[in-house]
Amino acid sequence: MPELPEVETSRRGIEPHLCNQKITAIIVRNRQLRWPISVRLQKEATASTINAVRRRAKYLLIDTSQGCIIIHLGMSGSLRMIDNKVPAEKHDHVDIVLSSGQALRLRDPRRFGAVFWTKNDPLKHLRLKDLGKEPLEDALTAEWLYGQSRNRKRAIKSFIMDSKIVVGVGNIYACESLFLAGIHPNKPAGKLSMQRWEKLTHAIKDVLSKAIKQGGTTLKDFTRSDGQPGYFARQLTVYGREGKPCKKCGETLKKITQGQRSTFYCSQCQK
DNA sequence: CGAGCAACCTGCATGC
DNA sequence: TGCATGCAGGTTGCTC
Numbered sequence: 001m002p003e004l005p006e007v008e009t010s011r012r013g014i015e016p017h018l019c020n021q022k023i024t025a026i027i028v029r030n031r032q033l034r035w036p037i038s039v040r041l042q043k044e045a046t047a048s049t050i051n052a053v054r055r056r057a058k059y060l061l062i063d064t065s066q067g068c069i070i071i072h073l074g075m076s077g078s079l080r081m082i083d084n085k086v087p088a089e090k091h092d093h094v095d096i097v098l099s100s101g102q103a104l105r106l107r108d109p110r111r112f113g114a115v116f117w118t119k120n121d122p123l124k125h126l127r128l129k130d131l132g133k134e135p136l137e138d139a140l141t142a143e144w145l146y147g148q149s150r151n152r153k154r155a156i157k158s159f160i161m162d163s164k165i166v167v168g169v170g171n172i173y174a175c176e177s178l179f180l181a182g183i184h185p186n187k188p189a190g191k192l193s194m195q196r197w198e199k200l201t202h203a204i205k206d207v208l209s210k211a212i213k214q215g216g217t218t219l220k221d222f223t224r225s226d227g228q229p230g231y232f233a234r235q236l237t238v239y240g241r242e243g244k245p246c247k248k249c250g251e252t253l254k255k256i257t258q259g260q261r262s263t264f265y266c267s268q269c270q271k
Numbered sequence: 272c273g274a275g276c277a278a279c280c281t282g283c284a285t286g287c
Numbered sequence: 288t289g290c291a292t293g294c295a296g297g298t299t300g301c302t303c
Contacts, residue, residue: 110280
């Protein structure tokens with residue numbers, strides 16, 4: 001159930017185990033993910049060498065000497081490093097087996113995730129080419145968001161979750177960011193003042209980077225077969241806390257539905 | 272442009 | 288114990 005911090009935490013966890021390794025085999029037990037896994041993946045990536053593990057939005061990019069493996073974890077995907085003798089369990093769909101004797105194993109019960117293979121620039125891939133700004137990069141500024149939001153009537157929550165604008169702000173962190181910035185989730189994006197955009201931009205960067213930092217400390221060993229690599233305890237202020245008191249003012253937190261997703265907020269703190 | 276909805280799929284909590 | 292229901296951290300793509 002990964003949002004951007006989980007994906008970045010996964011990236012950091014697997015990177016040292018993957019870099020400079022040769023891929024000796026790719027085992028696909030079930031190709032039917034969000035999009036079917038191409039047979040070319042096994043044919044063309046086997047025997048290649050891994051050069052780097054990058055991230056763009058919630059996509060992991062495994063650069064190899066022959067092309068790039070693009071992985072999205074969807075709602076329920078997780079990655080871990082395993083000893084390649086460890087038997088696969090029910091939802092373990094893909095193993096990327098390495099010369100070290102380890103393998104990168106993808107588990108995804110709901111199969112909303114995806115694995116793509118491309119020989120071209122992965123950033124030009126159909127699923128990546130129209131993605132918006134990275135929230136943690138300096139290029140994402142309040143000024144830019146303010147400009148993008150002018151004359152837009154969409155609810156602010158749906159606006160910041162739009163991956164054509166800014167990537168990586170999932171349902172949890174959208175709720176948390178809006179609370180931190182004191183902005184009502186239904187506020188039309190185009191009506192936010194520059195000052196409030198500054199607060200919100202800061203809140204988004206703050207919430208995401210703190211979650212990554214926390215993931216980094218909680219996630220010590222990505223190679224163990226127990227535990228749940230990629231997941232870590234979150235300290236949430238509003239998400240999932242409807243009916244409970246606001247940690248700031250004590251008001252009972254509310255839950256509404258926006259675009260088929262649950263939104264949690266405090267009607268006192270967020271206007 | 273944007274709201275609303277269905278779709279992809281499985282697991283889990285809840286209530287009867 | 289079984290069964291039905293509703294919900295879940297993502298994303299695409301359609302209609303109106």
